[in-house]
């Protein structure tokens with residue numbers, strides 16, 4: 001049994017429920033059978049990946065659904081065991097790179113990671129394009145003719161991707177033996193190969209370091225004849241101009257409340273349920289125009305209570321409640337002890353893969369909801385500064401914590417001033 005978000009994810013361009021005009025443009029783009037490098041950008045839950053998959057399906061047919069995730073093993077050099085523990089969560093790479101407790105020498109953390117990411121990115125893309133090309137080509141069925149001859153029926157060929165699925169391959173990049181400690185990490189990326197073009201989908205391109213993006217730029221140029229990159233990003237401001245200019249940028253705006261209501265109504269109809277429009281609208285409003293969140297909340301609400309009531313309580317995600325409680329903690333007491341407690345909670349959220357920008361946004365929201373109106377503008381100004389530092393720096397936790405400490409100091413000062421004015 002799958003979740004509604006997966007079960008009712010439209011799988012071709014015709015079935016897309018909103019931004020239909022844009023879907024038509026994409027179809028026109030594909031008429032030639034080829035396309036430039038693409039960069040899809042827009043807020044989370046707007047339907048970027050759904051569109052990418054629908055686009056590939058339009059181009060290559062149903063086989064593309066068996067797109068797979070490839071795991072590659074890399075050996076990472078580690079000099080010492082004075083280790084940074086907090087690398088266990090998300091790292092700022094564009095791949096779904098997750099470390100298995102990967103230790104890194106503290107003194108050289110940033111450079112090591114940057115260098116490693118650049119190499120890793122280049123190796124991965126190049127391996128996918130060059131080494132795998134021959135192998136993939138050999139296994140692929142002949143390309144579908146534009147207008148198939150009426151008499152000839154092509155012989156059934158085994159689907160290549162299915163074959164590969166049975167034996168996932170691992171590659172290892174050797175590192176010098178002199179290095180004392182080595183750990184293997186798993187790098188995941190998606191790629192599909194059809195005909196002569198390898199299509200590589202890179203998620204979270206905006207989380208790549210600048211160096212990695214530069215490397216990607218060169219790779220894009222080098223393999224322009226054999227490879228198409230489909231990049232996916234939440235924010236364009238973090239993508240370097242060189243990458244932007246090499247791609248056709250496609251903006252996927254967040255769906256409107258009405259569009260979300262219509263998607264929810266359709267899903268409920270398919271499930272044989274009735275959803276009051278007022279309740280669907282409340283779900284849309286609470287989801288912050290994130291369609292995935294709205295569908296998940298709708299399903300959770302159905303489990304909690306059906307038939308739906310207009311004023312039914314909407315089940316919120318745990319992490320959202322946890323962030324709100326963290327904000328309340330900050331307001332409740334401003335002391336080093338509380339700061340430590342908040343720090344632990346922030347780490348907890350990060351290791352559970354809550355994106356930094358989401359964490360920061362909801363934390364600020366929670367603080368603003370609880371603080372005096374005089375403090376609001378200052379808090380927002382301060383938050384903007386620390387958010388900028390998060391993007392510029394490499395360790396978001398430092399900056400979030402610094403923000404919390406600064407907010408505490410400002411709040412404490414404000415309370416003292418208010419009290420002294422009273423007496």
Ligand SMILES: Nc1ncnc2c1ncn2[C@@H]1O[C@H](COP(=O)(O)OP(=O)(O)OP(=O)(O)O)[C@@H](O)[C@H]1O
Pocket residue numbers: 004005006008009010015016017018042043044045046047048049050051234263291292295
């Ligand atoms: N056009 C659509 N019609 C109906 N449902 C949709 C549509 N587009 C997306 N969805 C639903 O919304 C969910 C989220 O979409 P998707 O994963 O494509 O968003 P995204 O923009 O890639 O999000 P993120 O950036 O967070 O990964 C999908 O699981 C799907 O169920």
